Amino acid sequence: MSPGAPAAARLSNYRLERPLGTGGMGTVYLATDLGLGRLVAIKFITPEKAADPAARKRLLREARAAAALDHPNICSVYEVIDEPDGRACIVMQYVSGDTLADTLARGPLDVRLTMSLARDLASALALAHKHGIVHRDLKPHNIIITKDKRAKLLDFGLARQNDPEFATSGEAVTTTALTTPGVVVGTPAYMSPEQIRQVPIDGRSDLFSLGAVLYECLTGERAFHALTPLEYAGQILHCQPPDVSSRRTELTVQHDELCRRLLAKDPEDRFQSAEELLGALRVFTPDTGRTAATPLETRWPAGLWSAHPSVVVWAGIAVVVILAMAGVWRWKAIAPGTPNAEATAWYRRGTTALRDGAYHSAQLALREAITAAPDYPGAYIRMAEADTELGEVEGAQQALLKVSDLVTSESRLPFGDRKRTQAVRALMLRDVDGAVRAYAELAASEPRDPGAWLDLGRAQDAAALSADARVSYERALQLDAQYAPAHLRRASILGLEGRRDEALAGFAEAERLYRAGANVEGEVETLIRLGLFLISTGEAHAARVALERADDLAARVQSRAQQIRAELTLSSVTAFEGRWDDAERMASAAVDAALREHLDTVAADGLVDLANVLALRRRHDEADAYLVRAIEVANRRGAPRIVARATLQRAAVLVAEEHPAQAIIAAKSPLEYFQANHYRRFELVALSVISRAQEALGHYADARRLAERSLALAAEMKDEVQAAQALENLAGEANALGALPDALQYRARGLDIHRRQNDLSSLSFDLVNRADLLIRLGRYPEGAALLDELDAGIAKGLDAYKLRARRAGVLRALAAAIRHQLPDVVRLARPAVAPASEPNPNANAQLAAALLEYAQPNTARRHSPAAAPLPDSLSPSGREVRYWTLLTRLAHGDARGALAGAEQTLAAPDGWVSYEFEWRIAAIGAAAARQLRDGPRQHAFVDRAQRAAARLRHEWKSDVASYDARPDFMELRRMAGLN
Numbered sequence: 001m002s003p004g005a006p007a008a009a010r011l012s013n014y015r016l017e018r019p020l021g022t023g024g025m026g027t028v029y030l031a032t033d034l035g036l037g038r039l040v041a042i043k044f045i046t047p048e049k050a051a052d053p054a055a056r057k058r059l060l061r062e063a064r065a066a067a068a069l070d071h072p073n074i075c076s077v078y079e080v081i082d083e084p085d086g087r088a089c090i091v092m093q094y095v096s097g098d099t100l101a102d103t104l105a106r107g108p109l110d111v112r113l114t115m116s117l118a119r120d121l122a123s124a125l126a127l128a129h130k131h132g133i134v135h136r137d138l139k140p141h142n143i144i145i146t147k148d149k150r151a152k153l154l155d156f157g158l159a160r161q162n163d164p165e166f167a168t169s170g171e172a173v174t175t176t177a178l179t180t181p182g183v184v185v186g187t188p189a190y191m192s193p194e195q196i197r198q199v200p201i202d203g204r205s206d207l208f209s210l211g212a213v214l215y216e217c218l219t220g221e222r223a224f225h226a227l228t229p230l231e232y233a234g235q236i237l238h239c240q241p242p243d244v245s246s247r248r249t250e251l252t253v254q255h256d257e258l259c260r261r262l263l264a265k266d267p268e269d270r271f272q273s274a275e276e277l278l279g280a281l282r283v284f285t286p287d288t289g290r291t292a293a294t295p296l297e298t299r300w301p302a303g304l305w306s307a308h309p310s311v312v313v314w315a316g317i318a319v320v321v322i323l324a325m326a327g328v329w330r331w332k333a334i335a336p337g338t339p340n341a342e343a344t345a346w347y348r349r350g351t352t353a354l355r356d357g358a359y360h361s362a363q364l365a366l367r368e369a370i371t372a373a374p375d376y377p378g379a380y381i382r383m384a385e386a387d388t389e390l391g392e393v394e395g396a397q398q399a400l401l402k403v404s405d406l407v408t409s410e411s412r413l414p415f416g417d418r419k420r421t422q423a424v425r426a427l428m429l430r431d432v433d434g435a436v437r438a439y440a441e442l443a444a445s446e447p448r449d450p451g452a453w454l455d456l457g458r459a460q461d462a463a464a465l466s467a468d469a470r471v472s473y474e475r476a477l478q479l480d481a482q483y484a485p486a487h488l489r490r491a492s493i494l495g496l497e498g499r500r501d502e503a504l505a506g507f508a509e510a511e512r513l514y515r516a517g518a519n520v521e522g523e524v525e526t527l528i529r530l531g532l533f534l535i536s537t538g539e540a541h542a543a544r545v546a547l548e549r550a551d552d553l554a555a556r557v558q559s560r561a562q563q564i565r566a567e568l569t570l571s572s573v574t575a576f577e578g579r580w581d582d583a584e585r586m587a588s589a590a591v592d593a594a595l596r597e598h599l600d601t602v603a604a605d606g607l608v609d610l611a612n613v614l615a616l617r618r619r620h621d622e623a624d625a626y627l628v629r630a631i632e633v634a635n636r637r638g639a640p641r642i643v644a645r646a647t648l649q650r651a652a653v654l655v656a657e658e659h660p661a662q663a664i665i666a667a668k669s670p671l672e673y674f675q676a677n678h679y680r681r682f683e684l685v686a687l688s689v690i691s692r693a694q695e696a697l698g699h700y701a702d703a704r705r706l707a708e709r710s711l712a713l714a715a716e717m718k719d720e721v722q723a724a725q726a727l728e729n730l731a732g733e734a735n736a737l738g739a740l741p742d743a744l745q746y747r748a749r750g751l752d753i754h755r756r757q758n759d760l761s762s763l764s765f766d767l768v769n770r771a772d773l774l775i776r777l778g779r780y781p782e783g784a785a786l787l788d789e790l791d792a793g794i795a796k797g798l799d800a801y802k803l804r805a806r807r808a809g810v811l812r813a814l815a816a817a818i819r820h821q822l823p824d825v826v827r828l829a830r831p832a833v834a835p836a837s838e839p840n841p842n843a844n845a846q847l848a849a850a851l852l853e854y855a856q857p858n859t860a861r862r863h864s865p866a867a868a869p870l871p872d873s874l875s876p877s878g879r880e881v882r883y884w885t886l887l888t889r890l891a892h893g894d895a896r897g898a899l900a901g902a903e904q905t906l907a908a909p910d911g912w913v914s915y916e917f918e919w920r921i922a923a924i925g926a927a928a929a930r931q932l933r934d935g936p937r938q939h940a941f942v943d944r945a946q947r948a949a950a951r952l953r954h955e956w957k958s959d960v961a962s963y964d965a966r967p968d969f970m971e972l973r974r975m976a977g978l979n
Helices: 047-051 053-066 100-104 111-130 193-197 203-219 229-238 253-262 274-281 309-325 341-356 359-372 377-389 393-406 415-428 432-445 450-462 466-479 484-496 500-516 520-536 540-556 560-576 580-596 600-616 620-636 640-656 660-676 680-696 700-717 720-736 740-757 760-776 780-795 805-818 822-832 843-855 858-862 876-891 895-907 915-931 935-964 967-976
Strands: 014-022 026-033 038-045 077-082 088-093 143-145 151-153
Touching: 014 038, 026 088, 053 077, 100 143, 100 203, 111 143, 111 151, 111 203, 111 274, 193 203, 193 229, 203 253, 203 274, 229 393, 253 274, 341 359, 341 377, 341 450, 341 484, 341 520, 359 377, 359 560, 377 393, 377 415, 393 415, 415 432, 415 450, 432 450, 450 466, 450 484, 466 484, 484 500, 484 520, 500 520, 520 540, 520 560, 540 560, 560 580, 560 600, 560 760, 580 600, 600 620, 600 640, 620 640, 640 660, 640 680, 660 680, 680 700, 680 720, 700 720, 720 740, 720 760, 720 876, 740 760, 740 935, 760 780, 760 805, 780 805, 805 822, 805 843, 805 967, 822 843, 843 876, 876 895, 876 915, 876 967, 895 915, 895 935, 915 935, 915 967, 935 967
Parallel strands: none
Antiparallel strands: 014 026, 026 038, 038 088, 077 088, 143 151
8 A cells, every 4th residue: 555645535533535735745635633523634745755764754753843833824733643554644734725826826916915924924934943943945835825814834844853852852853854865955946045055054044935935926926037947046046136126116125125135145144033034024014903923023113104105115224224233134254365476377368268269278277277266256257157158057156156155245346256247147047138238337347458348249149149249349359459359259250140251351360360479279269160160151171271270289289178179170071071981980089089088068069969970871879879978978067058959959860760749849948948048040950850840740831930930040140051951941841732843942042052052961962852853843854963963972982972872863763754764764763672671661762662663564563572552651752652653553454453542542631731742643543443434433533633733733833834744644644534
């Protein structure tokens, strides 16, 4: 029997009525106390907790301690039941009313009611803390609003007892409660910084949680917003929510100060006890006839609340001042550490590397600065910035935590460090607008410092405000025309804006200045970024020259991080050139080197790049294994961007493996992450993956909507790589709907982009896809020319082109079948047919087999295996196989089989999606019915074929002439009796 579930409708002296809900510690039932005739709530401890002797013992002991809390604002604990059969439960007062969470779902609370409820809760906490019990999970779900508008605090299920008075005889005082040591407990949105840091806590932790609840009651919004527990931790540790008065007009500076003190990061800066909080709350909630809750309360002058609002405000401020003078809110007076000369030199070097974009080098320099001066806040701030740029969120958090330890009040930091801390914190949490504001204030305070303008530009760049960023970089150059980092970053933006010549001039000037200043790392960074730009413009040879030089320079100065990045980028150039074997070998070696050097984020990004190469080669299992490894490495370093990127690539692999529904599920989380964090280029990739998956599912309208959105965003960002992918997706959707001329135009635009970029990997794909459309449209010479171009690439030994060789042969066989050149069909199709041992041949092999069956004469067919069954899929490739399979039956005398297949096909859910496909299958049905002399069915099929063909001609307009002239269609129309 499960120890957490009731065995029957009776338990001891209680009759179980119905379940009320389930929480982290167990299930709660409404029950009747048969002895006293009252309703109670009984919480059964979960089987996992009940089965753990230590956890069970702690829980029951502390529940008994909670039973001592007799207070009108605390849900009373009546008894603890520990059954011999293993069941354990807590019998509590049943409180009727709505939870605060349900109430808040309808909007913010009345201000005066909020303050009254806060007083109830503070009074309850005062008693609990006096008995040494800390709640640890104070949140709206654990607060009931009774019918008379009082607050009842529920569920001390995570409560912690610290008072020796409540230790059972012979037992040590508990210091952890109901949880595994070292595990963070509580609800993320309401946890205190101490809970997140897993340091000793006291009642002030509950006051922080009460502050979060109070903030939400006043504004209707949570004080901290995040998607994951890790993001909540970052918000709570480092972010201050906006003043409540900025979100609701009737709130005042009193309310701001109250929430600010409750939500102070350092317990020393909060109210020091619930009693002190009660004193401040009486400014807001004078008694007006309510019964006093506890002896702790004292009356506030009844006439104060009715006074002029300014009197209330100034009275509240006076209370704050008096309490502060009395030491209620204490500020640590730790001054920032003063760096020595060595630390200052390393700090400057790290800052330069940051601005150059050499983030790993910045990390190394800043570590030296910290070693030389361990109490130097500025070095930790810059280290957090470097970690953030590399996506190492946990490292950035640790650095900012160190700043908090060194300088508990940020107001004591120099203005520049304070603003930089705010900016870095915002960047870490991807609050790019907040980062821009902080850096703008820095630049305004230091208008003659080009570095300040460069930092502002970096933040604007991260916020996708590239035009603003370029202006900031140009402002830096106005101050110092030889400022190399500004030339480098401006050149990168000019490249994004399509201003190729200006971008190349900017890269050249940055390289010259770095070389003149003997800044080899800056020179290497310039060459790497130049290489990436040249890849984006399709200038693979020039990119290789720049990257090989970067690799050589980085090796010369032993900048391993930059050397490995250069080698990874070189592997991308090699894949771009269609040499996939070499690309895979180079990427694998670079990843191994990164792991040996403990450059985990570089390695994780490299693993994703390596998986991309393997996916291009259709080695999906290996690609997925590398992606799983990338996620593990990135998680170890707290790098959520890389985790999201690898997860998205896994979704792309699922699409390629024909698991589109799973792919959509897998891509959802990365898309949300990239959108929330303003990673617009990765957002484009995610939209593209989901678009392809929707197309594979037959959801063509959704696929088209996503692809058009991607194309518009790519055009706005001047991202030709993603524009080409969006065009390919639109072509796929048009092809699936039978709009072959539209698909041809989309593919022509994509092919032009890839030609311009000299992206041979993508170009090989474009060549066969466009040739396929041209052949099916009856434009054989144009299709043949593209296949000849593919052959030329194969002759050069390009791996990407060699991978398309089999499909090129099948397309030539298709062209021969259309023109009734049967010997050529047999010759071209036979090499592509899958061996009998292969259970699941791909689309090319299936079409080759269908064409081979069609081309074989009757005499050959008598000795060959039975004709293949109709394919299950009605995807574009499956439709083509089905057409030639049915045409084979018709051509070889199996009219009944052709008729049955046509009827089955057109009755399928997707049989009508493409007018181009519909008329062909209806024509085969008409021809088969005509051979069988079945006049009614022939007329029905003829009518359907003619209507579909008319719709096709209307949509295609002038593009239909060569299509209508296809020899196989002319023969089919004759056999069907079509005009």
